[in-house]
Amino acid sequence: MSSRRRFLADSARIVAVGAAAAGTIGCEMEPKKPPLFEATLDVSALTSVGATLVSSTAGFDGAPILVVRDAPRQFHALSMQCTHEGCPVQAPVAGVISCPCHGSQYDLEGRVRRGPAQLPLARYETEYHRWSKRLTVRVDA
Numbered sequence: 001m002s003s004r005r006r007f008l009a010d011s012a013r014i015v016a017v018g019a020a021a022a023g024t025i026g027c028e029m030e031p032k033k034p035p036l037f038e039a040t041l042d043v044s045a046l047t048s049v050g051a052t053l054v055s056s057t058a059g060f061d062g063a064p065i066l067v068v069r070d071a072p073r074q075f076h077a078l079s080m081q082c083t084h085e086g087c088p089v090q091a092p093v094a095g096v097i098s099c100p101c102h103g104s105q106y107d108l109e110g111r112v113r114r115g116p117a118q119l120p121l122a123r124y125e126t127e128y129h130r131w132s133k134r135l136t137v138r139v140d141a
Contacts, residue, residue: 044133079122
């Protein structure tokens, strides 16, 4: 390969690497939008898989938050507001979450078991902090 061709090939590689790096840096430099809602909950009492906790903390929609332990380091969190007409649902009994207003029922994943509700319970994003045994729940923008 001639020195001119080598120079052009090397220059093209440098430009390509620089463009890729600039694109990556540009993405990382974008300010992260703050979440619409965020709360941190103590989940140390949830010691077994399937255990649940109704938080006294009001969630994004103003309803309490239900936390369910899925695995040793995995949890999910649901709104305790019925998707039918917004009534507060009751704490789970034998894995069933019931709405006292019109009889809707949900499973521990928030899926509708019995209507009139058509939509599942709202679900929060979660992040477990194993050292502090706390769970951050949030709604991203």
